[in-house]
Amino acid sequence: MEAMTALLRILNSLPIFWLLLSLPAVALMRGYWVGDIIAMDMLHPTGEFSARFMIVAMIISPLITIFGNRGWTSWLLRRRRSLGVAAFGYAMLHLVFYIIDMEELEPILAEFWAPGIWTGWAAMLLFVPLAITSNDASMRWLKRRWKMLQRLVYGAALLTLAHWLLIHDGMTGALVHFIPLFMLQLLRMIIIYGRKNKNVVKADSPPASVTTE
Known part of the structure; x- marks a missing residue:
């Protein structure tokens, strides 16, 4: 039992999580270093991993809205910042x-102004302030503005999707990655809207009358 607890503690540690996030990059860099992979062949996997980590980070809020604060959603929430920074790291490798x-x-x-190119540069531009402010000091300094700044991720996601669709001939890969994100975000909005309407109805309802005979 103690051994299992120790193993879970190791697996739940952030350094181990960061190691897992870096494994694809290590494998790709090794292939490039030994000459098995050329620079052009590094573009697709690095861009794909960047999009994947960004999507995983973005679906955490919808999952919390849908399922509530549970053990596994809290686990994901504690690692959202790491996922976002990893997405930026792979985007930098891509660049x-x-x-x-x-x-x-x-x-x-x-080729800068080609639609498939400038969308990638624009997504990268939005990624930079997100990565720079992914720390506790920025959260304390920016306060409420920090959450507003983090909403740039939605623009980055749309630009990343456009970049992916315009660069590659097929749409399947991009849609397989982004449709789950779109559906979960849509469901989140529906749930939040329903809760707000419910609260409005409660606030507008007249108080129950008390009658005596």
């Missing part, structure tokens, strides 16, 4: 290997 693949500044600038 680095894009620059390596393009080799020179001129071709990068030449």
